[in-house]
Amino acid sequence: MKKGKLYGIGVGPGDSKLMTVKAVELLQSADMIITPKTEKKDGSVAFHIASPYIPETAEILPMVFQMNTDMAAVERQWEENRKIITEKLDEGKNLVFLTLGDPMLYSTYMYIFRAFEGTEYEAETIPGIPAFLGIASYIGMPVAEWEENVLIIPATASPEKIDQALAAADHAVIMKVYKNWGYIQSELRKHHMIKKAVMVSRAGLPDEIIQRDLDSLPADYKPNYLSTILTKRDDL
Numbered sequence: 001m002k003k004g005k006l007y008g009i010g011v012g013p014g015d016s017k018l019m020t021v022k023a024v025e026l027l028q029s030a031d032m033i034i035t036p037k038t039e040k041k042d043g044s045v046a047f048h049i050a051s052p053y054i055p056e057t058a059e060i061l062p063m064v065f066q067m068n069t070d071m072a073a074v075e076r077q078w079e080e081n082r083k084i085i086t087e088k089l090d091e092g093k094n095l096v097f098l099t100l101g102d103p104m105l106y107s108t109y110m111y112i113f114r115a116f117e118g119t120e121y122e123a124e125t126i127p128g129i130p131a132f133l134g135i136a137s138y139i140g141m142p143v144a145e146w147e148e149n150v151l152i153i154p155a156t157a158s159p160e161k162i163d164q165a166l167a168a169a170d171h172a173v174i175m176k177v178y179k180n181w182g183y184i185q186s187e188l189r190k191h192h193m194i195k196k197a198v199m200v201s202r203a204g205l206p207d208e209i210i211q212r213d214l215d216s217l218p219a220d221y222k223p224n225y226l227s228t229i230l231t232k233r234d235d236l
């Protein structure tokens with residue numbers, strides 16, 4: 001029997017209408033749609049964004065991905081997921097794996113993609129608009145001009161790494177700001193990047209929040225899981 005194919009699809013930055021034509025066509029013809037289920041619930045947001053294009057008859061498979069520090073448990077879980085996907089591909093099913101934004105930027109899909117890379121199974125990645133670029137257009141803030149550089153870093157990185165990276169940045173995109181907001185705020189102040197900083201939560205979704213005066217937010221503020229900061233140095 002001909003094996004099925006695995007497609008990793010980026011659903012873009014929130015607004016369903018910003019998905020690519022290719023992603024929509026694949027969703028409409030897929031045999032099964034996999035939505036990653038993490039404790040952060042980003043898989044269900046990806047599903048919500050893609051839902052206008054998912055046929056009622058489509059088979060949906062929520063797949064659990066643990067994100068804890070017990071690496072042995074995490075690896076067992078990924079191996080389990082790889083096995084499930086392999087079985088479906090052996091049955092000849094074409095599978096679509098949904099990811100927020102673009103599949104190649106901080107996404108669970110990369111683990112799956114690597115597991116099948118160089119094997120007899122075919123996988124194809126369909127890019128999506130990454131959340132930070134969607135946000136740049138939504139709020140009208142160019143991410144870089146002329147010779148300026150752009151730093152992309154998750155707030156979950158080590159304090160030293162964030163500090164060194166911001167010291168060299170003209171513009172910065174800080175993702176996963178649900179963690180370590182107090183530290184990020186102090187770093188933005190230290191590197192003269194707080195004045196122009198904008199935090200956008202749940203961009204493109206009906207309950208989107210745009211916050212501009214980040215200097216006056218309390219240090220113990222808890223941003224939504226889907227929050228990204230775009231900023232640049234005060235003198236730019």
Ligand SMILES: C[S@@+](CC[C@H](N)C(=O)[O-])C[C@H]1O[C@@H](n2cnc3c(N)ncnc32)[C@H](O)[C@@H]1O
Pocket residue numbers: 013014042099100101102103104105106107108129130131132174175176177178200201202203204205225226227228
């Ligand atoms: C696991 S990463 C996924 C990134 C995604 N692959 C991309 O290309 O944007 C999750 C982080 O992406 C950002 N993000 C994704 N969608 C977002 C949205 N609609 N609004 C704001 N931030 C978003 C947030 O920083 C969030 O913590």
